[in-house]
Structures are given as structure tokens and as C-alpha cells.
Amino acid sequence: xxxxxxxxxxxxxxxxxxxxxxxxxxxxxxxxxxxxxxxxxxxxxxxxxxxxxxxxxxxxxxxxxxxxxxxxxxxxxxxxxxxxxxxxxxxxxxxxxxxxxxxxxxxxxxxxxxxxxxxxxxxxxxxxxxxxxxxxxxxxxxxxxxxxxxxxxxxxxxxxxxxxxxxxxxxxxxxxxxxxxxxxxxxxxx
Numbered sequence: 131x132x133x134x135x136x137x138x139x140x141x142x143x144x145x146x147x148x149x150x151x152x153x154x155x156x157x158x159x160x161x162x163x164x165x166x167x168x169x170x171x172x173x174x175x176x177x178x179x180x181x182x183x184x185x186x187x188x189x190x191x192x193x194x195x196x197x198x199x200x201x202x203x204x205x206x207x208x209x210x211x212x213x214x215x216x217x218x219x220x221x222x223x224x225x226x227x228x229x230x231x232x233x234x235x236x237x238x239x240x241x242x243x244x245x246x247x248x249x250x251x252x253x254x255x256x257x258x259x260x261x262x263x264x265x266x267x268x269x270x271x272x273x274x275x276x277x278x279x280x281x282x283x284x285x286x287x288x289x290x291x292x293x294x295x296x297x298x299x300x301x302x303x304x305x306x307x308x309x310x311x312x313x314x315x316x317x318x319x320x
Contacts, residue, residue: 138242140178146250
């Protein structure tokens with residue numbers, strides 16, 4: 131159990147580190163079961179590496195940044211929230227034995243993903259337009275989100291999945307409970 135929690139934390143940290151807060155570019159189409167992540171275990175310690183990325187692109191375009199060269203703080207935080215929520219859902223998806231049926235990871239994956247997200251965020255350079263560190267600004271932004279906000283945005287995130295993807299049924303089955311678990315984890319972490 132401790133090793134799987136460490137895996138989720140490290141994988142979330144890696145994906146967050148590579149998220150570009152100004153252009154919204156991110157590693158796309160990664161999967162646990164597809165061999166995108168490699169785990170080395172040495173004396174019980176895990177070392178996780180991302181070894182393949184099928185794409186690196188924004189989920190949506192930051193047209194404000196492109197038009198005037200300035201970063202809109204609220205837009206950056208909104209996009210980061212969408213990235214975060216999408217990350218928390220996708221981190222819970224895997225395949226049985228790496229190639230079998232879609233499975234949903236249990237609750238500890240949520241806390242580990244949250245911790246890894248903040249690990250990765252802490253490594254990001256400062257954004258000039260932010261009134262404080264990106265980590266502190268996002269923590270505040272997240273603290274004012276209601277469970278309804280989180281559910282609505284998570285549900286919208288699911289709509290970005292290919293409609294025939296087998297993951298969609300599994301996510302829809304677990305989404306409400308996931309958001310409630312996530313909201314509790316956020317409350318404890320902040």
C-alpha cells in the first residue's frame with residue numbers, strides 16, 4: 131500500500147512539473163498500464179520515471195496570453211484547476227495486470243495524487259503576474275472551491291475523453307464519490 135501511494139505521488143509530481151502554467155501545455159494520453167511510467171524499486175524505495183509521452187499540447191488555448199503577452203492570473207488558476215481535476219481522475223484509472231479491464235484505484239490514490247501535485251507545483255518557477263508563489267495562490271484558489279465546483283469541473287473534464295473510451299463508464303460510475311473524497315483530502319491538506 132505504501133509503495134502504491136508513493137507511485138501515485140511521484141507520477142502526479144512528474145506530470146505537474148511538466149504542465150506549463152502559461153501556455154497550458156501538458157503531457158497528454160499517458161496511461162499507467164501502457165508502460166509510460168517505469169518503476170525502479172531499490173531496498174523498498176520507489177523511483178518513478180516517465181519514459182514516453184504521446185503528446186504535449188494544451189487542453190485549450192490561452193488566447194489572452196497570445197493576444198497581449200500578459201498572463202491573466204485568474205485564467206492561469208482556472209486552467210491549473212482543470213489540469214488538477216483531470217489529473218486526479220486519470221490517476222485513478224488503470225488496467226488490471228496492465229492490459230485487462232479498466233480498474234479504479236482506491237481512496238489513498240487521491241491523497242497521494244494531491245501531495246504529488248503540490249510537490250510538482252512547488253518546483254515550478256514563479257509567475258510574474260502572481261501576487262505570491264504559484265503554490266500559495268493555487269492553495270487559496272482551491273480552498274474557496276466548493277464540492278459542487280469540483281464536481282461540475284470534473285464532470286466537464288470527463289467530457290474531454292473520447293466518448294467511446296472504456297474509461298468513461300468507469301469514471302462516471304465513480305465520479306461523485308471521487309469528488310467527495312477529493313474535497314475531504316483538500317480540506318485536510320489545506
